[in-house]
Amino acid sequence: MTSHDAVPDLAGLHPRLPSPLEEFTDDRFTRRGLRLLLKRDDLIHPELIGNKWRKLAPNLSAAGRRMVVTFGGAYSNHLRATAAAGRLLGLRTVGVVRGQELAERPLNASLARCAADGMRLHFVDRSTYRRKTEPETLAGILRGIDAEDAYVVPEGGSNASAVRGCSALGAELRGRADVVAVACGTGGTLAGLAAGLDPGQWALGVPVLKGGFLGADVRDLQSEAFGGPRGDWWLDERFHFGGYARTTHELDAFAADFEERHGLGVERLYVAKLLYGVVALTEEGAFPRGTVVAAVVTGAPFDG
Numbered sequence: 001m002t003s004h005d006a007v008p009d010l011a012g013l014h015p016r017l018p019s020p021l022e023e024f025t026d027d028r029f030t031r032r033g034l035r036l037l038l039k040r041d042d043l044i045h046p047e048l049i050g051n052k053w054r055k056l057a058p059n060l061s062a063a064g065r066r067m068v069v070t071f072g073g074a075y076s077n078h079l080r081a082t083a084a085a086g087r088l089l090g091l092r093t094v095g096v097v098r099g100q101e102l103a104e105r106p107l108n109a110s111l112a113r114c115a116a117d118g119m120r121l122h123f124v125d126r127s128t129y130r131r132k133t134e135p136e137t138l139a140g141i142l143r144g145i146d147a148e149d150a151y152v153v154p155e156g157g158s159n160a161s162a163v164r165g166c167s168a169l170g171a172e173l174r175g176r177a178d179v180v181a182v183a184c185g186t187g188g189t190l191a192g193l194a195a196g197l198d199p200g201q202w203a204l205g206v207p208v209l210k211g212g213f214l215g216a217d218v219r220d221l222q223s224e225a226f227g228g229p230r231g232d233w234w235l236d237e238r239f240h241f242g243g244y245a246r247t248t249h250e251l252d253a254f255a256a257d258f259e260e261r262h263g264l265g266v267e268r269l270y271v272a273k274l275l276y277g278v279v280a281l282t283e284e285g286a287f288p289r290g291t292v293v294a295a296v297v298t299g300a301p302f303d304g
């Protein structure tokens with residue numbers, strides 16, 4: 001990459017788009033007359049995985065050669081994807097990390113990967129982190145890291161550009177499924193997915209955080225991105241297993257069994273909860289016979 005390039009060369013990274021759509025035979029679906037498809041966004045790019053590609057690509061184009069500042073927790077898939085993008089595209093990146101105390105300890109594997117990819121890590125205390133979208137707090141953070149001219153990507157990468165980027169996920173699934181299910185953190189992927197589907201197709205969001213605030217967030221993201229509500233979607237808030245990064249023996253056993261049945265690594269923070277929710281809904285009889293259910297594989301396991 002030469003210094004006169006105005007925008008990062010994303011096409012040069014050869015993303016696999018549209019991502020593959022694969023049918024899996026699973027008796028929990030077939031015995032109810034349903035078909036299960038997996039939308040393999042995990043195969044878009046080995047390092048800019050899944051919805052992180054779809055959300056980051058439009059933002060990196062907008063950033064040009066500016067430094068990119070973004071936000072995340074200690075195990076954030078979004079921070080790792082941003083750091084990898086920085087290395088691959090020759091962009092300077094800063095990750096603002098929740099938790100001042102993390103600065104005192106050896107980096108965990110996820111943050112160590114970010115640092116190895118050249119991301120500068122800046123740790124802030126939890127109360128500052130919570131207020132990071134307030135203009136004064138944000139300006140203070142940027143001043144503190146000498147990044148006043150930086151391009152800022154919000155936590156989880158979800159802004160209007162990102163949501164519009166995710167509408168391509170819906171467009172790729174037009175005519176291919178009746179229900180498309182996706183795991184939700186910020187809800188940006190669901191907001192875009194629902195907007196991209198055809199009328200009559202439904203998007204189902206499975207939040208991995210406990211809280212009950214996500215419906216309002218998805219509506220807000222759609223109005224920022226599209227000027228109003230788009231598409232048909234609903235949330236099932238029963239499958240967070242206690243909250244972000246929380247798990248139970250039952251969820252771990254479910255994910256390990258799914259991996260064994262289908263020979264596919266199941267990412268644990270999001271994808272495991274999504275698949276658990278889709279199977280649970282199937283077993284409750286939530287989908288009529290003949291329904292084609294597509295689950296979006298938004299990520300891949302991180303092995304440190």
Ligand SMILES: *Cc1c(COP(=O)(O)O)cnc(C)c1O
Nearest residue numbers: 077185186187188189270298299
């Ligand atoms: C970030 C992430 C999500 C959540 O996406 P949102 O747009 O924030 O809802 C889902 N799955 C995986 C694997 C992720 O890394």
